[in-house]
Amino acid sequence: MIMNEKIKASEVRLTGLNGEDLGIMPTKEALALAKKHKVDLVCTTLMSSPPPCRLIRAGEAKTEAQQARKQERAPKVKEIRLTPQIEDHDYETKRQQAERLLSGGDAALLVVRIQGKEGERAKALLEALVKDLRAFGRPKTGIQVSGKQAAVQLDPL
Structure with missing residues (x-):
């Protein structure tokens, strides 16, 4: 799972905190929005262009990743x-x-x-x-x- 500044794509498809679609925007804008709301910007997959990203409350991203790993195994x-x-x-x-x-x-x-x-x-x-x-x-x-x-x-x- 790629978070915040580690996202290297120039544009991302952004989904808000409540699941609303915020559309395609530059990564810098999405990071600024995440910092403004004090949340994390998380890239869910790199398989599409632009990559889909979500705004997730701080700490939830780690627990979500652990749950995904448990289900995967x-x-x-x-x-x-x-x-x-x-x-x-x-x-x-x-x-x-x-x-x-x-x-x-x-x-x-x-x-x-x-x-x-x-x-x-x-x-x-x-x-x-x-x-x-x-x-x-x-x-x-x-x-x-x-x-x-x-x-x-x-x-x-």
Whole structure:
């Protein structure tokens, strides 16, 4: 995103603070208008001539750029492995790790390794984790117990 004095085009197509079209004007005039209103002049794309620019309140441009970057990035699925005999402290650590992943926009795949007759215990552990993480993500599928593992994928809200 190109802002204020970094815009090198001689003319810009300007859009006002409330979305009104202000037409094509020289870049210097647009910068003077932005300074007069104490806002930023932001160029949205350089693919057209003259480039479209907007007047945006100071600080909003950065948050808008961060939102665009977040939406641009495809969410990844990160796996978190657990065992049915997990201690309370380790459980909290894994829960916090899953919270960080989900609030960062990535999906979390919670996998519990099963040995012997631990299937019900593993399912109960995953149900508790899903319940604790309800504020950060929702299950994509139900809890799947198959062979030597039980798994559930949580997608971010």
